[in-house]
Amino acid sequence: MATTAYDEMYLAKDGGARTQYRRYSEWLAIQPADRLAQKRAEADALFHRVGITFAVYGQEEGAERLIPFDIVPRVLPLDEWNRLEAGLKQRVSALNAFIHDIYHDQQILKAGVIPAEQVLCNSQYRPEMQGIDVQGGIYAHIAGIDIVRDDAGEFRVLEDNLRVPSGVSYMLENRKMMMRLFPELFSEHRIAPVDHYPDVLLDNLRSVAPTGVADPTVVLLTAGAHNSAYFEHAFLAQQMGIELVEGQDLFVRDEAVFMRTTQGPQRVDVIYRRIDDDFLDPLVFRPDSMLGIPGLLTAYRAGRVTIANAIGTGVADDKSIYPYVPEMIRFYLGQAPIIGNVHTWMLRRAEDLAYVLAHLPELVVKEVHGAGGYGMLIGPAASKAEIERFRHQIIATPERYIAQPTLALSTCPTFAAAGLAPRHIDLRPFVLSGRGREVTIVPGGLTRVALTEGSLVVNSSQGGGTKDTWVLED
Amino acid sequence: MLSRTADHLYWMSRYIERAESLARLVDAHYRMSLLPHSGDTLSESLQATMTALHITEAYAAKHERIEPRAVFEFVSLDRDYSGSILSCLRAARENARAVRGSLTSELWVTLNSTWLDARVLAVRGLPNVDIGQFVEWVKERSHLTRGVTIGTMLRDEAFHFTRIGTFLERADSTARILTAHQNDLEPGADATSVPDPYQWSVLLRALSAFEVYRRVYRDVITPFKVAQLLILRDDMPRSLLRCCKEVYSNLRSVANEQSAETERRAGEMHAKLHFTRMEEITAQGVPEFLEGFLARLRDLGDRVAHDFLVPPAEA
Numbered sequence: 001m002a003t004t005a006y007d008e009m010y011l012a013k014d015g016g017a018r019t020q021y022r023r024y025s026e027w028l029a030i031q032p033a034d035r036l037a038q039k040r041a042e043a044d045a046l047f048h049r050v051g052i053t054f055a056v057y058g059q060e061e062g063a064e065r066l067i068p069f070d071i072v073p074r075v076l077p078l079d080e081w082n083r084l085e086a087g088l089k090q091r092v093s094a095l096n097a098f099i100h101d102i103y104h105d106q107q108i109l110k111a112g113v114i115p116a117e118q119v120l121c122n123s124q125y126r127p128e129m130q131g132i133d134v135q136g137g138i139y140a141h142i143a144g145i146d147i148v149r150d151d152a153g154e155f156r157v158l159e160d161n162l163r164v165p166s167g168v169s170y171m172l173e174n175r176k177m178m179m180r181l182f183p184e185l186f187s188e189h190r191i192a193p194v195d196h197y198p199d200v201l202l203d204n205l206r207s208v209a210p211t212g213v214a215d216p217t218v219v220l221l222t223a224g225a226h227n228s229a230y231f232e233h234a235f236l237a238q239q240m241g242i243e244l245v246e247g248q249d250l251f252v253r254d255e256a257v258f259m260r261t262t263q264g265p266q267r268v269d270v271i272y273r274r275i276d277d278d279f280l281d282p283l284v285f286r287p288d289s290m291l292g293i294p295g296l297l298t299a300y301r302a303g304r305v306t307i308a309n310a311i312g313t314g315v316a317d318d319k320s321i322y323p324y325v326p327e328m329i330r331f332y333l334g335q336a337p338i339i340g341n342v343h344t345w346m347l348r349r350a351e352d353l354a355y356v357l358a359h360l361p362e363l364v365v366k367e368v369h370g371a372g373g374y375g376m377l378i379g380p381a382a383s384k385a386e387i388e389r390f391r392h393q394i395i396a397t398p399e400r401y402i403a404q405p406t407l408a409l410s411t412c413p414t415f416a417a418a419g420l421a422p423r424h425i426d427l428r429p430f431v432l433s434g435r436g437r438e439v440t441i442v443p444g445g446l447t448r449v450a451l452t453e454g455s456l457v458v459n460s461s462q463g464g465g466t467k468d469t470w471v472l473e474d
Numbered sequence: 475m476l477s478r479t480a481d482h483l484y485w486m487s488r489y490i491e492r493a494e495s496l497a498r499l500v501d502a503h504y505r506m507s508l509l510p511h512s513g514d515t516l517s518e519s520l521q522a523t524m525t526a527l528h529i530t531e532a533y534a535a536k537h538e539r540i541e542p543r544a545v546f547e548f549v550s551l552d553r554d555y556s557g558s559i560l561s562c563l564r565a566a567r568e569n570a571r572a573v574r575g576s577l578t579s580e581l582w583v584t585l586n587s588t589w590l591d592a593r594v595l596a597v598r599g600l601p602n603v604d605i606g607q608f609v610e611w612v613k614e615r616s617h618l619t620r621g622v623t624i625g626t627m628l629r630d631e632a633f634h635f636t637r638i639g640t641f642l643e644r645a646d647s648t649a650r651i652l653t654a655h656q657n658d659l660e661p662g663a664d665a666t667s668v669p670d671p672y673q674w675s676v677l678l679r680a681l682s683a684f685e686v687y688r689r690v691y692r693d694v695i696t697p698f699k700v701a702q703l704l705i706l707r708d709d710m711p712r713s714l715l716r717c718c719k720e721v722y723s724n725l726r727s728v729a730n731e732q733s734a735e736t737e738r739r740a741g742e743m744h745a746k747l748h749f750t751r752m753e754e755i756t757a758q759g760v761p762e763f764l765e766g767f768l769a770r771l772r773d774l775g776d777r778v779a780h781d782f783l784v785p786p787a788e789a
Contacts, residue, residue, distance in 0.1 A: 050579070051571070051586045225572045238575035249476050260477045262631055262782045263730050 006153045006410040007422060008074060020077040020472050023188055028072075036071065039181045040415060043069050046180070052173050054228045054460065068465035069174060070414045071181065074425060074447040081192075081443060081471045084147065084155055084429070087338030089439040090329060092143045092431045095160060097332040099139040099316050103129045113331050114324045122321070123369065124314030126277065128284060132301055135208040136435025139310040142201070142272075143431040144168075147339070147445075149410035156342050156407075158426065160325065162309060162317040164274050167446040167466075168430045169232035172197060172239075174446075174468040190473040192443035197430070198239035200442065201272075204434030205240075208306045209269045216269035219243045219259065221250070223275050223291045228461075233274050242272075247279075252295035255302040270306045277311050319368045319402050320346065343405060347398040356403040357394065360387050363403045364456075365394065378456060380406050409456055412467065414449055424450045426458050427469065444469035475576070480635045481783040482573040486585070487623070487639035489566035493559045494616035495647035495680075497609040499523055500546050500559075502680040504605055506672055507542045515672045519654070520545055526654035529557060547600045550608055559612055563592045566619075578626040581619070588615045634724040635782070641724070642775055645717035649768050651680050652704060656761045659701045674700065681712045701760060702752045714767065715747040721774070728782065736777040743770055 004012070009021045017025035044066065047053070053064035076084075101108055102119055103126075109116040119125055144165025146158045175194050179186055202218065209216030222233035224246050237244035249259050250268065258265035273280065279289040281296040299305045315321065323344040326337040345352035345363075356363060360379050367375035377390040394401050411422035429445030447467040448458035458464040503520055506512050517540055524530045524545070532555050537544050552558040556565075567589035574582045595603050595611075620640070627633045652659065655677050674695050678684040681704060690707070691699050707713045722740040729737055755763045 048590065049583055049587055051574070051582065225568070234575040243476055243479075244573075244575045245476060246478065249478050262475055262477055262480050262635075262728060 004151060005408040005422070005424065006149055006151055008149075008410050008412040008425070009072075010413075020075045024073070024075065024185070027185065027188070036415075040071055043071065043177055043181060046177065047173075050173075052169075052231055054231065067170060067460045068451060069177065070449055070451075070465050070467045071178070072413050072415065072420070073178065073468040073470050074412050074427070075470045075472060076444065077472055078474070080155075083338065085441050085443075087155070088145055088429055088431050088441055090333060090335060090338055091145065091157065091160070091325065092140060092433060092439055094329040094332050095143070095162060095316050095325065096137070096139050096433060098328045099162075099310070099313055100134075100137050101332070102315060103132065103312065108328065108331055111331070113327050114321070118320060118324075119315060122315055122318055124312070124318050126312035126315070128297060128301075129310070129312040133303070134310050135210065135303075135306050138208055138433050138435060139313050140316070141204055141208065141308040141310075141433055143433070144428045145431060147427045147429065148342070148407060150342075151408040153410075154340070156340050157325070158342055158407075159319075160317040160322065161428075162313040163276060164309065165428070165430065166229045166232055166274070167428055167448075168197060169235045170466050171430070171442075171444065171446040171469065172235075174466055178468040189470065192471040192473050194442045194444055197442045198236060200432055200440050201236070202240040202242070204432045204437060204440070205270050205272055205308055207434035207437055208308060210303055210306060213269050217242075217267060218270040218272060219245045219250075219268050221245055221247070221271050221273040221275060223279070227274075229274065236272075247275075247289075247291045247293050250293045250296075252293060252299050255299045255304050257293065257296065257299050257305045268305060270308060272308050277314065280307070280311065319366055320348075320399075323402070342407060345403040347394060347401045347403060352403075353394070353398050357391065360391060362406060364406050365390055365401055365403045368400050368402060376457075378406065381454070381456075407456070409450075412447075412449065414451065414465075414467075416451070416453070421453065423453070424456050424458065425467070443471035475631045477783055479573045479576050480631065481779075482569040483576065483632055483635045484639040484778070484783060486566050486569035486573075487636045488643040489562045489569065490585070490616050490619050491640050491643040492647070493562035493566065493612055495644070495651075496527075496549055496557075496559045496562065497612035497616070498680045498682065499527075499651070500549055500605065501609040501613070502676040503542065504546060504609065505679065506676055509672065512672055516542060519673060519676050522654040523651070526650045527557075532557065543600070543605075546605050550605065551596050551599060551603070553596060559609075560592055560596050563589050563612075563615075576632050578622070580626045581622045584615075584619050584622050588619070631728050634727045637724045638721055638728075638778060641717045641720040642771065642778070644712060645714055645721070645771055646768070648681060648704060648712050648714055648717065649764055649771065651677065652701070653761070653764050653768070656764060659697050659760045660756075671695075683710065683712065686710060698752060698756070701755070705755065705763075706747060706750070706752060708748070715744070718744040718747055725778070730781065733781040736774065736781050739770070739777065740774055743767075743774070 009017055009025065011018060047066050047069065053066055098108065108114055109119060140162040142165060144161035144167065146161065147155050148158045149155055171194060205218045206216050219242055220233055220237040222230060222244055224230065227233070234244055243259065245259055251258055251260070257268045257271070259268050275291050278286045279291040281292050281294065282289045283294050284297045300307055300311070323341065323346055326341055329335055329337045345356050347353045347356060356365070363379045365377040377386065379387065409424040409426060412425045413420045414423040416423070425447050427445050427447050429441050432440045447469045449465045449467055450456055450458045451463055451465045503516065506516050506519070520540055520542065524533065529549065533545065533548055536548065548555060548558065550559050553560060555561060567585050570577060570582055570585040595608060623636055627636070655673065658673055675684065677700065678687055683703060687695060687700065687703055690703060693699065703710055703713065705714045708715055708719070710716055718740070722744045725733070725737050725740050
């Protein structure tokens with residue numbers, strides 16, 4: 001990697017702090033090392049007590065781990081945030097328009113903007129959704145858009161998450177933790193609050209209830225206490241004051257969904273589901289699913305229940321569709337994209353394939369359907385053998401891969417074993433859409449940090465940590 | 475509320491109560507083991523208690539003979555035995571975790587912290603952990619859990635199911651401890667006899683009733699009065715009457731369309747205890763009485779599960 005990463009806190013030319021970090025860096029400079037060490041230990045102990053943990057797949061049953069929390073915040077000045085916010089609203093509006101179009105007239109395919117087979121032969125395309133009208137035309141009610149900053153300091157979208165994006169509970173808990181550990185910082189800065197997220201989320205979910213339901217019952221559908229994101233499911237349900245249900249708690253009768261309660265069956269109008277499409281209804285999707293509700297799709301197609309996010313959104317956040325999002329923005333909104341993509345080679349194209357095979361050691365190669373940092377080659381960090389293994393896989397099935405330049409993700413000072421050191425970060429803001437409402441984004445999002453020196457993988461499943469994210473209002 | 479949620483809350487509180495009851499029993503026997511010349515009485519009492527609580531078989535699978543220290547460790551900290559205090563604390567925490575959104579955050583943190591600390595103690599194991607301190611700690615955590623429940627939870631269905639769990643478990647525990655000592659409780663012939671004082675201290679301490687007895691009766695300990703205190707006293711928090719009263723009133727608060735018969739049976743159990751006299755129970759025989767009581771308690775637990783926790787299959 002020839003380029004130097006953009007440092008979020010310090011200027012490259014003289015090492016001074018950027019404007020948004022000025023007060024913080026002055027504060028940091030006078031903190032005794034033992035006070036900071038003690039605060040870090042306190043944070044760990046508190047996260048354990050409160051049970052803010054995630055289950056680890058493939059480990060001893062019931063193993064729970066903390067996502068490491070770093071006490072140095074990621075700070076965004078208001079002007080940068082305003083631009084990001086506008087870009088995110090634009091992008092998510094276009095993505096919702098795209099999904100609606102794909103499951104109706106498919107104008108974007110007819111216009112030749114995206115090759116039809118890219119969409120219709122995609123495993124994430126759900127023919128069951130064709131022609132179904134969803135409430136308010138909203139498909140991705142909750143979107144998590146992964147943003148990175150490149151070496152030039154430009155924000156770019158790395159990935160759209162439109163199925164069941166997670167992490168928002170860490171955004172909220174990290175803020176709570178920072179306020180508890182360092183209250184003085186909050187009186188010295190004007191930091192935009194984030195704790196109204198559950199209210200906004202509930203309002204958006206209620207807005208998409210089936211037409212005619214005056215006081216809709218919203219539930220959160222979880223896979224259960226052993227799911228890796230269970231803490232977040234329980235947390236959000238509690239914060240919104242709605243029931244946290246499992247598939248076994250729900251049943252379908254006369255094309256309507258009910259939950260089993262101590263007072264008999266109770267009608268459910270909106271399901272905020274945190275399980276994948278494949279597991280929702282064993283009668284339609286995976287018949288072996290124990291997590292779903294038999295007959296759910298019948299009720300859904302009849303418009304008697306709303307599922308958020310809608311079924312079939314995966315067709316829009318697939319890595320093979322990602323390169324077309326800027327075109328979608330132009331096609332549906334007639335606007336130029338405010339936030340750009342990362343340049344992407346689509347290996348199904350012969351010329352892209354040839355280039356990538358010639359430059360593998362410099363590039364990042366991703367599996368189109370991979371997620372969570374799995375199934376990925378980071379050229380500069382990979383061994384010769386790994387690169388050759390990927391080369392064979394790519395040549396065998398080039399359509400399964402895309403490639404991107406190895407980005408010098410921006411860095412932020414982070415506590416490491418030997419003290420503060422720069423570590424690469426990204427940002428996942430959560431974008432909420434509802435019926436008759438403006439698209440809303442709580443200021444900031446979840447900042448994830450790759451704790452290993454030089455690493456670009458921020459996923460919690462691969463040793464990533466998190467930081468509090470501040471949007472300064474002045 | 476969701477039937478599954480009610481189910482987890484009910485079991486959460488049953489397991490915490492069970493951990494406390496076991497801690498009291500270990501505590502009572504542990505104290506006895508520290509007294510001189512307690513040998514035979516101690517092992518007799520231990521055996522009777524283990525039989526009444528169905529611990530004997532699981533213990534025998536791991537240990538050849540009943541040895542007090544081994545029993546204490548087995549009941550307190552055995553990881554594999556599902557009936558140990560450690561397992562109960564884990565089960566309480568797992569049930570709480572499954573419905574943490576329905577608990578107040580204080581209650582969840584209390585149960586989670588209890589389990590985290592218990593896990594550390596279990597790793598250290600005996601003899602590094604003082605058994606007396608351990609059971610004392612378990613009782614305190616149970617008191618704290620109950621206090622947080624009462625002090626922070628909304629008085630809604632969730633609260634009532636939590637209480638039903640607590641009192642069904644407590645009634646079961648008191649009845650079993652009485653069963654273990656039922657031979658001494660046959661007051662028939664000699665109602666004023668004073669049997670082995672060690673035995674009485676175990677029985678009364680295990681039910682937090684030693685000081686209560688003195689205060690209520692201001693008299694020497696007689697089997698008749700002990701039985702009266704633990705079965706029929708309305709103001710004794712661990713008596714069978716008190717527990718049945720609590721179960722009945724909490725059941726009434728959550729009544730649904732199909733629970734009328736369950737409610738009636740709970741009311742009947744309460745009324746029978748309320749209007750009977752110790753002499754009637756003695757005439758019937760204490761062992762027979764306790765056996766019948768435990769059977770009706772089991773029936774009540776099954777009916778609660780059927781009416782509220784495991785709803786009938788939807789057609």
